[in-house]
Amino acid sequence: MKRKECFINDKRRRSYLASVYTRITRGKSVLVEGGYGAGKTRFLSLIQPKKLRCVWAESLFNVHETLASILKELNYEASTSYQRTPGYLKMICALDDYFIIIDEANDLDARLWPYLKRIIDARVPIVFAGLPKVRTYLASQHPDILSRLKTLVLYPIEVEDFILEYKDFEPEAVEQIYAATKGDMRKFEEIVTDCRERARQLKYVFVDVNLVLSFLAEQPGV
Numbered sequence: 352m353k354r355k356e357c358f359i360n361d362k363r364r365r366s367y368l369a370s371v372y373t374r375i376t377r378g379k380s381v382l383v384e385g386g387y388g389a390g391k392t393r394f395l396s397l398i399q400p401k402k403l404r405c406v407w408a409e410s411l412f413n414v415h416e417t418l419a420s421i422l423k424e425l426n427y428e429a430s431t432s433y434q435r436t437p438g439y440l441k442m443i444c445a446l447d448d449y450f451i452i453i454d455e456a457n458d459l460d461a462r463l464w465p466y467l468k469r470i471i472d473a474r475v476p477i478v479f480a481g482l483p484k485v486r487t488y489l490a491s492q493h494p495d496i497l498s499r500l501k502t503l504v505l506y507p508i509e510v511e512d513f514i515l516e517y518k519d520f521e522p523e524a525v526e527q528i529y530a531a532t533k534g535d536m537r538k539f540e541e542i543v544t545d546c547r548e549r550a551r552q553l554k555y556v557f558v559d560v561n562l563v564l565s566f567l568a569e570q571p572g573v
Contacts, residue, residue: 364394367503371398371478374501375450378474382456382497384483385505388535391480394505395452398478404449410458414466418443425449440466444473456481461492468496507536517543519550523560531567542566 367383374381375398385391398405406424408417415431418439422429425446429439451470453459456479459467471477479485479500489497510529514522520543528546532538546566550558 363506364397367394367505368397370501370503372400375400375403375476375478378476380471380477380500381479382486382489382500382502383478383480383505384486384502385480386482388532388537388539389505389507390536391505392454393536395454395478395480398452400450402448403476406449406451408451408453410453410455413460414463415439417463418466421451440469444470444475446475450476450478452478452480454480456485457488464489464493464496468493468499471496471499513539519547520558520563521560524558524563527560527563527567531570542570 371381371383383391383394404425406421408421408424412420415433415436418436419429419431421443422439427442429435453467458481467477486497486502489500510526513529514520514525517525520528524546528539528542532542546558546563549566550562553562555562
């Protein structure tokens with residue numbers, strides 16, 4: 352895997368990616384857990400096995416919309432009809448050579464979980480990603496589903512990895528942004544982009560710590 356294709360190529364995420372590949376190639380499912388800004392979506396984008404097709408399912412859909420969208424992603428004609436839901440479920444469970452990704456699993460309709468359990472039991476791998484409350488909810492309402500999932504917890508990236516990734520920044524500048532954003536990767540990338548733009552305007556070759564400090568001083572709530 353090329354470093355440019357990875358969000359931050361730290362040991363934990365490399366290990367987790369290998370674990371996901373092992374699980375899904377065996378027809379088993381995974382829950383990727385992390386707080387806001389932990390990089391869950393970016394991690395999901397790294398999951399690109401050669402022998403399995405990836406289907407992204409929207410977490411905000413209802414039951415029959417979700418099942419129909421999965422089939423459409425697999426190039427089957429499917430209308431969002433409640434009456435066809437049982438047939439769609441059987442079809443999804445019968446197909447192979449693919450896996451499903453569901454980001455923002457904390458937004459899933461509670462009525463969808465029993466259908467997802469049938470899909471998991473049919474050895475169609477599902478990779479869920481969501482906030483810690485997903486595991487709490489499953490432990491309370493669907494412990495049988497939770498027992499079928501391997502949980503991988505994403506933690507904030509270490510500042511050393513950021514320093515390696517952003518070579519056009521002085522190390523001290525990266526440390527200041529990391530500290531100011533408290534590990535929130537979305538906010539971190541937003542400030543990195545803004546600081547790069549400021550540096551271009553000032554015709555700086557590197558983003559130095561003084562530029563970053565002056566920029567952060569202008570930001571309310573940072």
